[in-house]
Amino acid sequence: MTEGLRPPLQRTAHAHEPNEDDLEKLKKWQEARLERKLRGEYESAVFNLAELINKNLETPLTVTSVRVDGATNTRGSFLGWLIQPWLARHTDDRASKSNNLQGALYTARGISHILQETDLFHSVHAEIQRSRDHLAKDGDVDIVINTREKGRFYLKSATEFGNNEGSVSLTGRVRNVFGGAELLEGHYSAGTKTRRSFHGLLSLPLSPSLRTTGQISLFSLERDLSTFASCSEISHGLKAAINSDWGAHGVHEVAYQAVLRHINNLAPSASVSIREHAGQTIKSSISHTWTKDTRDDKLAASRGYYGKLFQELAGLSGDVSFYKAEIESQISRRLVPGMSLSLAVRSGILKALSGHSHFSDRFQLGGPLSLRSFRANSLGPRDGVDSLGGDIYWSTGASLVSDIPRKPHWPIKSHIFVNAGRLDAVDGTKGLGENIMGCLRRPSISAGVGLIYRFDPVRVEVNFGVPLFASKSDGVRRGFQVGIGMEFL
CATH class of the missing domain: 2.40.160.50 (membrane protein fhac: a member of the omp85/tpsb transporter family)
Structure with missing residues (x-):
C-alpha cells in the first residue's frame, strides 16, 4: 500500500527490482547481484595483493632450498638436475640484486614451468614459505612445489586413415620409466599398404632446459x-x-x-x-x-x-x-x-x-x-x-x-x-x-x-x-x- 504515499514519504524499491510474485526473476536478480559483489571483492583483493607485491619487490629474500611434493615416481636426482640451474641463477647473481622478492618469484615461476614441460604432472603449484632450516637467517625462504603426477601407463587402439591408406593400430606407452622423464613407446599397426609395422621408441631428456632429447628406436615394417x-x-x-x-x-x-x-x-x-x-x-x-x-x-x-x-x-x-x-x-x-x-x-x-x-x-x-x-x-x-x-x-x-x-x-x-x-x-x-x-x-x-x-x-x-x-x-x-x-x- 505505497501508492498513496506523499512526500516526504516515497517508494524505496529499486526501479529494476522484479515483482516479488515472480520468484524465478527474483532468484536470478539476487544471484546476479551476489556475483557482481563477489567479482568486485575478488578484483579488489587481486588489486590489493598486486599493489602489496609491487611495493615489496625489492625486499631482500634468499631462496635456500626447493622442495617438490607429490613426485613419488620421479627421482630426486632428476628433479635436482632440472632445478639447480634456476636456483644457481638466483643465489649466484648477487651483483644484479636478484636476491629479493622479485627474484624469488621469478625463480619459482621458472621452476614451475620447467616441471610442467616434462609432461609428468597434471598440475604444478609453487609457494614461497619461510625457511624451515634452524640456522636460517631473516629473509631466507623455501620454494615449495606441490605436484600431482600423471598416470604412467597408456594403451590405445585405433583405426587410422592417412597417406592414402587405412590401418588398425595398437599403441602402448610407459611414462617416466626410470624416474627421469623417460618415455617408452610401442606402436603396432596392420594396414592396406603397410601390411605390418612395429615401432619401439625410448626417449629421454639430455639437458636441464629439456630442449635437447635423445632417442633410440627399433622399427620393422612390411610394405606392399x-x-x-x-x-x-x-x-x-x-x-x-x-x-x-x-x-x-x-x-x-x-x-x-x-x-x-x-x-x-x-x-x-x-x-x-x-x-x-x-x-x-x-x-x-x-x-x-x-x-x-x-x-x-x-x-x-x-x-x-x-x-x-x-x-x-x-x-x-x-x-x-x-x-x-x-x-x-x-x-x-x-x-x-x-x-x-x-x-x-x-x-x-x-x-x-x-x-x-x-x-x-x-x-x-x-x-x-x-x-x-x-x-x-x-x-x-x-x-x-x-x-x-x-x-x-x-x-x-x-x-x-x-x-x-x-x-x-x-x-x-x-x-x-x-x-x-x-x-x-x-x-x-x-x-x-x-x-x-x-x-x-x-x-x-x-x-x-x-x-x-x-x-x-x-x-x-x-x-x-x-x-x-x-x-x-x-x-x-x-x-x-x-x-x-x-x-x-
Missing part, C-alpha cells in the same frame, strides 16, 4: 608396393638420434640409422629392373634434419611458413653408398578474410657414390599428396608396368583456399590448385647442372578444384582435376581423386 612396382619391401632397422630445439632458429636432429631392406614377393609380371634390385641390402647412414614451422595450422594453414632440410650420407658400412638431400618449403598468406593463398616447393637429389642408386633409396612422385591428378608414385622412369623411382625431382603447387560462403565456421573449405613437377634419373654422362636443367625443362602440370575437410589428425581432399602437360610414361588421373594424409603439396 604392388600399386606402382611389382614387389613388396620388408625393412628392419635401428635409429639413434639427438634432437635439439633452437627456438627461433628451428629444430635440429642428428641421427644414425642401420637398416636391413629386403625386396621380395615379386609378381610374375615384374620387370627386369625390379628383379635386379630384389634381395637384401644393408644401409648404414648418418643424417641431419632441420625444420622450422611458424604456420598457424599444420593441416590448413592461412598464415606462416614451414621449412625443412634433410641430408643423409650412407656408406659407413653396408651395401649402398650415396648422398641424399631434400628440401621442402611452404608459405601461406591471408589475402582477404576467409581466403588465403598457399605456395609450396619440394625438391631432392640422390647421388650414388658407387655404382647405381638402389630402388629403396630413390624418390617417388605423383598422387594426391605430392602431385594431384596423377596416380600415386607414377612419375619418372619406368620399366613396363613398374615405376622405378628417380634420383632428382622437384614439385611446386599453388592453392587458393576459401571458406564455404556463409559457413566460415565449417571445417570444409574449397580450393583451386595448380601443381607442377618432374622426376628423373641422373644421367651419369652429363654434369649435375645439365641434369638439373633437363629436369626443370619438361614439367608435368595439373590444375583443378576441390574440397578440403579437416578431420584431425588428418586432412581429406576430394578434387576434380585434369593433367595439362604430362610425359608419356606418367600415370595420369583425370577427374575425381581423393587424398587422405597430413602433408600435402
Whole structure:
C-alpha cells in the first residue's frame, strides 16, 4: 500500500527490482547481484595483493632450498638436475640484486614451468614459505612445489586413415620409466599398404632446459608396393638420434640409422629392373634434419611458413653408398578474410657414390599428396608396368583456399590448385647442372578444384582435376581423386 504515499514519504524499491510474485526473476536478480559483489571483492583483493607485491619487490629474500611434493615416481636426482640451474641463477647473481622478492618469484615461476614441460604432472603449484632450516637467517625462504603426477601407463587402439591408406593400430606407452622423464613407446599397426609395422621408441631428456632429447628406436615394417612396382619391401632397422630445439632458429636432429631392406614377393609380371634390385641390402647412414614451422595450422594453414632440410650420407658400412638431400618449403598468406593463398616447393637429389642408386633409396612422385591428378608414385622412369623411382625431382603447387560462403565456421573449405613437377634419373654422362636443367625443362602440370575437410589428425581432399602437360610414361588421373594424409603439396 505505497501508492498513496506523499512526500516526504516515497517508494524505496529499486526501479529494476522484479515483482516479488515472480520468484524465478527474483532468484536470478539476487544471484546476479551476489556475483557482481563477489567479482568486485575478488578484483579488489587481486588489486590489493598486486599493489602489496609491487611495493615489496625489492625486499631482500634468499631462496635456500626447493622442495617438490607429490613426485613419488620421479627421482630426486632428476628433479635436482632440472632445478639447480634456476636456483644457481638466483643465489649466484648477487651483483644484479636478484636476491629479493622479485627474484624469488621469478625463480619459482621458472621452476614451475620447467616441471610442467616434462609432461609428468597434471598440475604444478609453487609457494614461497619461510625457511624451515634452524640456522636460517631473516629473509631466507623455501620454494615449495606441490605436484600431482600423471598416470604412467597408456594403451590405445585405433583405426587410422592417412597417406592414402587405412590401418588398425595398437599403441602402448610407459611414462617416466626410470624416474627421469623417460618415455617408452610401442606402436603396432596392420594396414592396406603397410601390411605390418612395429615401432619401439625410448626417449629421454639430455639437458636441464629439456630442449635437447635423445632417442633410440627399433622399427620393422612390411610394405606392399604392388600399386606402382611389382614387389613388396620388408625393412628392419635401428635409429639413434639427438634432437635439439633452437627456438627461433628451428629444430635440429642428428641421427644414425642401420637398416636391413629386403625386396621380395615379386609378381610374375615384374620387370627386369625390379628383379635386379630384389634381395637384401644393408644401409648404414648418418643424417641431419632441420625444420622450422611458424604456420598457424599444420593441416590448413592461412598464415606462416614451414621449412625443412634433410641430408643423409650412407656408406659407413653396408651395401649402398650415396648422398641424399631434400628440401621442402611452404608459405601461406591471408589475402582477404576467409581466403588465403598457399605456395609450396619440394625438391631432392640422390647421388650414388658407387655404382647405381638402389630402388629403396630413390624418390617417388605423383598422387594426391605430392602431385594431384596423377596416380600415386607414377612419375619418372619406368620399366613396363613398374615405376622405378628417380634420383632428382622437384614439385611446386599453388592453392587458393576459401571458406564455404556463409559457413566460415565449417571445417570444409574449397580450393583451386595448380601443381607442377618432374622426376628423373641422373644421367651419369652429363654434369649435375645439365641434369638439373633437363629436369626443370619438361614439367608435368595439373590444375583443378576441390574440397578440403579437416578431420584431425588428418586432412581429406576430394578434387576434380585434369593433367595439362604430362610425359608419356606418367600415370595420369583425370577427374575425381581423393587424398587422405597430413602433408600435402
